[in-house]
Amino acid sequence: MTSLTSTTETDREADWKAEWQPVVDAVGDDFADGAVTWGGDPVEPGAVRRYLEPLELDCALHTDADVARAHGYSDITMPATGVIAWTIPKAWVPGDTLFDSDARDAQPVKTAINNADMPLGPRTTGFFGTDIEVDLERDVVAGERIGRRGRRLVSCTPKETGVGRGAFMTWESEIVTEAGEVVGRIRIGTYAYVPRPKEQA
Amino acid sequence: MTSPVTSPPTDPSSSAVAPSGLHFEDVAVGDGLPTVALPLTVYRLVMAAGSNRDFNSIHHNSEYARSTGAEEMYANTSFLMSSWERAVRDWMGLGGRIRAIRGFRMRSFNYVGETMRVIAEVAATRTEGDLGIVEVAIRCETSAGVTVGPGVVEVVLPRRTGSTSTTTEGSTA
Numbered sequence: 001m002t003s004l005t006s007t008t009e010t011d012r013e014a015d016w017k018a019e020w021q022p023v024v025d026a027v028g029d030d031f032a033d034g035a036v037t038w039g040g041d042p043v044e045p046g047a048v049r050r051y052l053e054p055l056e057l058d059c060a061l062h063t064d065a066d067v068a069r070a071h072g073y074s075d076i077t078m079p080a081t082g083v084i085a086w087t088i089p090k091a092w093v094p095g096d097t098l099f100d101s102d103a104r105d106a107q108p109v110k111t112a113i114n115n116a117d118m119p120l121g122p123r124t125t126g127f128f129g130t131d132i133e134v135d136l137e138r139d140v141v142a143g144e145r146i147g148r149r150g151r152r153l154v155s156c157t158p159k160e161t162g163v164g165r166g167a168f169m170t171w172e173s174e175i176v177t178e179a180g181e182v183v184g185r186i187r188i189g190t191y192a193y194v195p196r197p198k199e200q201a
Numbered sequence: 202m203t204s205p206v207t208s209p210p211t212d213p214s215s216s217a218v219a220p221s222g223l224h225f226e227d228v229a230v231g232d233g234l235p236t237v238a239l240p241l242t243v244y245r246l247v248m249a250a251g252s253n254r255d256f257n258s259i260h261h262n263s264e265y266a267r268s269t270g271a272e273e274m275y276a277n278t279s280f281l282m283s284s285w286e287r288a289v290r291d292w293m294g295l296g297g298r299i300r301a302i303r304g305f306r307m308r309s310f311n312y313v314g315e316t317m318r319v320i321a322e323v324a325a326t327r328t329e330g331d332l333g334i335v336e337v338a339i340r341c342e343t344s345a346g347v348t349v350g351p352g353v354v355e356v357v358l359p360r361r362t363g364s365t366s367t368t369t370e371g372s373t374a
Contacts, residue, residue, distance in 0.1 A: 040254070047252070054248035054280065055239075057287045061295055071221070071295055080299040081283040085253040105258065105265045126269045128259060129278035131306040139298060163270030189306075195269045 166193025222294015225333025304352025327371025
């Protein structure tokens with residue numbers, strides 16, 4: 001009886017991991033096929049200021065164009081870590097419906113901040129970032145718009161954690177300007193999962 | 202569509218402008234950076250989500266965060282990574298630039314109601330031609346211990362006139 005139970009649990013373990021096999025097999029593929037996902041807006045002073053506020057980050061390179069020019073830049077600079085924020089696409093465009101439910105915790109119809117556009121693997125509702133590596137060739141300045149070119153899957157490791165069953169994935173992109181210049185590279189690690197209810201966690 | 206700037210910005214570490222802040226020659230391995238303490242209030246996390254565009258509900262909605270297996274809402278990735286930038290920028294001033302971030306690994310959630318501390322020190326220095334490169338070892342801590350990192354922020358600091366080198370030299374912790 002004990003061995004039968006163990007076998008069943010082993011089968012279940014194999015079943016949920018098998019759902020991730022198509023994703024594991026896709027390691028090395030560029031899911032964006034070289035396309036650029038552009039940030040919603042160019043870098044501009046108001047958005048930079050708002051980025052600095054919750055950090056209480058006092059750096060005149062990001063707020064005072066004269067100071068930035070005195071240090072060799074053509075305008076205020078985007079904070080280096082802004083490569084994430086300024087490459088997130090628009091949340092809404094005219095003609096789209098973003099909210100279609102009045103449930104308290106209803107999620108938008110679409111968002112770039114989850115795993116909803118993943119064409120392979122099991123459907124997941126839990127998602128968070130795990131790790132990041134960034135290389136920056138130069139600073140980005142006000143007026144420039146940046147995007148992420150490509151979305152290459154570097155690794156996929158199915159794993160059960162304290163919050164649910166899912167997979168750790170690492171994605172790699174180039175950071176490019178509208179002029180086509182590569183100004184950086186970014187690797188983003190994520191964990192997409194099916195949440196386990198808190199009482200069972 | 203807005204046009205990009207027509208002339209690329211220059212790298213101050215390789216230009217003739219007078220930098221403000223630390224020079225490469227001011228820095229030694231083992232130097233500690235001022236610790237940055239950031240109370241993680243709901244207010245701050247909502248401001249962060251609004252400004253860095255990570256609207257995932259796990260970062261501003263306790264009920265939703267719990268439904269995903271977390272204890273509470275927690276700070277988002279951009280905010281955590283930019284907390285490293287805050288610590289490094291506070292220390293190096295205007296003349297340096299961040300050129301790489303490595304080992305930014307989020308080990309556990311940085312929950313609302315905690316005070317997160319960003320702790321860092323100089324781990325290595327080296328020159329690459331005329332560039333002064335400094336590796337800052339950095340991490341975030343809460344009452345749960347190390348929550349992010351330890352990783353490295355690699356910065357380029359301006360060199361004092363006459364300190365240029367054509368060889369690569371360095372030291373590490």
